[in-house]
Amino acid sequence: MKILVTGCAGFIGSHLTDRLLEEGFDVVGVDDFNDYYDPKIKEQNLQSAKKNRQFKLCRKDVLDFTSLEEIFKKEKPAKVVHLAARAGVRASIENPLLYAKVNVAGTVHLLKLSVDFGIKQFIFGSSSSIYGNTKRIPFSEDDICDSVISPYGASKRSAEFFVESFWKNYHLKSIILRFFTVYGPRGRPDMAPALFTKAILNKEELTQFGNGSSSRDYTYVDDIVNGIIKTLEQDLDFEIINLGNNNSIALRDLIKAIEKVMGKKAKINEVPMQQGDVEKTWANINKAKYILGWQPGVKFVDGMKKTSEYFCQF
């Protein structure tokens, strides 16, 4: 089976691509290698995939509808996993228009072509950010989600609505997977695990936003990839499913965990909480267990060890 993966050169996309190739799928990857972070990292992420004859790389922007149409026409993928996006809460506050274009219009391009070319299943990589500062904890898929605070969260929630409307109007079978703070090797350089590891390694001050009590449901990338693979194995009509760890870790405990695996103390510079950041994320994962037979398998300390080891290489 041929799977089209958008955002294939990114953190999650490259891990998914490697795993799909390992499992014998053909993969058509779409990525524009933009400079939100160093594109050399994205090239490096695909180093092994690029050697595989079952992998076809298309260096295209999801906003370029004509080029995407050519790809669908030529490659005839059976299923689509749409991960290409502008990720990151803080940058979305600086450039909300770009986030709306790529994350909303880009998603609608993929949806439209999926309908036109008879795609069997559309999987959308959404985010815990759509829950915003909801009071219902842990976050459940049936939450009304009216507490979004960042433009990034708003763009992802808007895209979710388009996914649902394409299922309702064009019967495009679609699954929305809401990922919770994904970490692991190749992790995005703008996220805390990468920033903190590098600061500790270089004996520099790390910036802690808030007093350390804010918390995130860190989910190891291999678990996220397992969840996507399990979804690809199903023939579901439409579902929204959280993929999280069901274990919210305070920022101060993240720092302690990284200090422990690195055997070094952090120098902490505490600054006020950032605009757009939520206080807590925490996933209810009963639906993933029940529908996908999925649950996270990687313990936080083990995952963080592999993550720090990866970042210490550079």
Ligand SMILES: NC(=O)c1ccc[n+]([C@@H]2O[C@H](COP(=O)([O-])OP(=O)(O)OC[C@H]3O[C@@H](n4cnc5c(N)ncnc54)[C@H](O)[C@@H]3O)[C@@H](O)[C@H]2O)c1
């Ligand atoms: N990492 C997380 O913690 C997390 C959490 C929740 C949701 N997500 C979602 O998962 C997906 C992947 O995130 P990631 O952390 O791997 O980010 P990433 O930035 O590493 O990967 C995204 C990839 O998409 C590509 N891309 C961006 N705009 C594009 C465009 N216009 N055309 C083509 N390609 C484009 C980028 O070049 C990049 O390689 C995103 O949709 C993100 O919103 C990530």
